[in-house]
Amino acid sequence: MNYLITGGYGFVGSYLANKLINEKSNRVYVIDNLSNKNQNFVSKKVKKIYGNVSDFTFLEKIVTKKKIDYIYHLSATINESVFKEDVYNDIFTSIISTVNFLEIIKKHKIKKFIFISSIAVYGKAKKEKFDENSVTKPEFSYGISKKCAEDYVEYYSKKFKLNCSVIRVGNIYGPFQPKIGEVGVINIFIKNALKNKLIKIFGKGNQSRDFIFIDDVVNFLIKCKSIKSNIYNLVSGNSIKIISLAKLIKKITKTQSNIKFFKERLEEVGNFRASSTLAKKNKLKISFNIEKGIKKTVQFYEKNKQFL
Ligand SMILES: NC(=O)c1ccc[n+]([C@@H]2O[C@H](COP(=O)([O-])OP(=O)(O)OC[C@H]3O[C@@H](n4cnc5c(N)ncnc54)[C@H](O)[C@@H]3O)[C@@H](O)[C@H]2O)c1
Incomplete structure (x- = not known):
C-alpha cells in the first residue's frame, strides 16, 4: 500500500511513518515544509518530500504520481500561545490544505482520507465528559480552523461519498x-x-x-484505515x-x-474530560x-x- 503523511517530520507523523514502513509491502511518503524546525527522527526508508500542503498542484501531483492509497493529514501549526497565533497560517495549513485534498480525492479516488483534528474543537471544559456528539465551540484559532476543516471533510464525504475519518486527539505525549x-x-x-x-x-x-501516550495514538491511527468513516475522539478517557x-x-x-x-x-x-467510547467500539x-x-x-x- 502507498501512504502519504502530511506533517510527517513532526512528532506524531514521524512515529506513524516509522511504524507503517515496518511492513515490507508499504511505501510511505511524508510531506513537510519544515516550518517546525525540530530534530526529525523519520526512518531513512521513508520517502521525504519538501513542500507546502496549501499548494494544490503540488499535492495533486504527489497523490497521482505516487499512486497514494491512504492519506493521513497531520500537518498543523501548533501555536505557542494565544498571543502568538498565526491565524492565516492556521487557515492555510488546516483548512485550505484539507479542501485541497478533498478536491483531489473527489477526482482521483483513494482508499481513505484521515484528518487529524483535536479536542480543541470542544473549547472550554464543561461539567460533561465530551463525546463526539457534544457541542463544539472552539475558543482559539487552532481549534476554529480544525473545526472548519472537519466540517468540510463531513460535507465532501456525504456529498461525494468519499471514505474519510476525523480523529479528535487529546494531549499526546x-x-x-x-x-x-x-x-x-x-x-x-x-x-x-x-x-x-x-x-x-x-x-x-x-x-x-x-493525556494519551503516542504508541496508543499511532496504533489507533493505523486501525483507522479499516473502520467506519466517522468522527472519533482519541483520548485516554x-x-x-x-x-x-x-x-x-x-x-x-x-x-x-x-x-x-x-x-x-x-x-x-x-x-x-473526554471519552473515546466510539473509538473503543472500533478497535481502540x-x-x-x-x-x-x-x-x-x-x-x-x-x-x-x-x-x-
Ligand atoms: N501533539 C499533540 O498533543 C496533539 C494533540 C491533538 C492533536 N494534534 C494534531 O496532531 C497532528 C500532529 O501534531 P504533532 O504534535 O506531530 O505536531 P508537530 O508540530 O510536531 O508536527 C506538525 C508538522 O507539520 C509541519 N507543517 C506545518 N505547516 C505545514 C505546511 N503548511 N505544509 C507542510 N507541512 C507543514 C511542521 O513542519 C511539522 O513538522 C496535528 O494535526 C495536531 O494538530 C496533536
Whole structure:
C-alpha cells in the first residue's frame, strides 16, 4: 500500500511513518515544509518530500504520481500561545490544505482520507465528559480552523461519498515530543525534572487534562484505515490534574526539582474530560495508563540524554 503523511517530520507523523514502513509491502511518503524546525527522527526508508500542503498542484501531483492509497493529514501549526497565533497560517495549513485534498480525492479516488483534528474543537471544559456528539465551540484559532476543516471533510464525504475519518486527539505525549512554547507539558516537566530544574505550573495546578501516550495514538491511527468513516475522539478517557502530574513525575524521576506556581495563562480551558467510547467500539486499545507512559518516556530520556 502507498501512504502519504502530511506533517510527517513532526512528532506524531514521524512515529506513524516509522511504524507503517515496518511492513515490507508499504511505501510511505511524508510531506513537510519544515516550518517546525525540530530534530526529525523519520526512518531513512521513508520517502521525504519538501513542500507546502496549501499548494494544490503540488499535492495533486504527489497523490497521482505516487499512486497514494491512504492519506493521513497531520500537518498543523501548533501555536505557542494565544498571543502568538498565526491565524492565516492556521487557515492555510488546516483548512485550505484539507479542501485541497478533498478536491483531489473527489477526482482521483483513494482508499481513505484521515484528518487529524483535536479536542480543541470542544473549547472550554464543561461539567460533561465530551463525546463526539457534544457541542463544539472552539475558543482559539487552532481549534476554529480544525473545526472548519472537519466540517468540510463531513460535507465532501456525504456529498461525494468519499471514505474519510476525523480523529479528535487529546494531549499526546511520549519520547521525542518537541517543546513548542509551553505545549507538551509532560515532556517539559520530565526534561526539567531530569535536569533538576524548576517545574513551572501556570495557575494552581487544579486544571485537569486528558493525556494519551503516542504508541496508543499511532496504533489507533493505523486501525483507522479499516473502520467506519466517522468522527472519533482519541483520548485516554482519564484526566489528571496538572499538580498531580507534576508530583507523579517528581516521584518517578526522583528529582530534586521544586514545583513553582505562576500566573494562569489565558488559554486554560478548565477541567477537561473526554471519552473515546466510539473509538473503543472500533478497535481502540489504551495500553498505557499515565504512570506507564511517563515511565517509558523517562526511561527514554535517561538513556538518550542528547534529547533532553
Ligand atoms: N501533539 C499533540 O498533543 C496533539 C494533540 C491533538 C492533536 N494534534 C494534531 O496532531 C497532528 C500532529 O501534531 P504533532 O504534535 O506531530 O505536531 P508537530 O508540530 O510536531 O508536527 C506538525 C508538522 O507539520 C509541519 N507543517 C506545518 N505547516 C505545514 C505546511 N503548511 N505544509 C507542510 N507541512 C507543514 C511542521 O513542519 C511539522 O513538522 C496535528 O494535526 C495536531 O494538530 C496533536
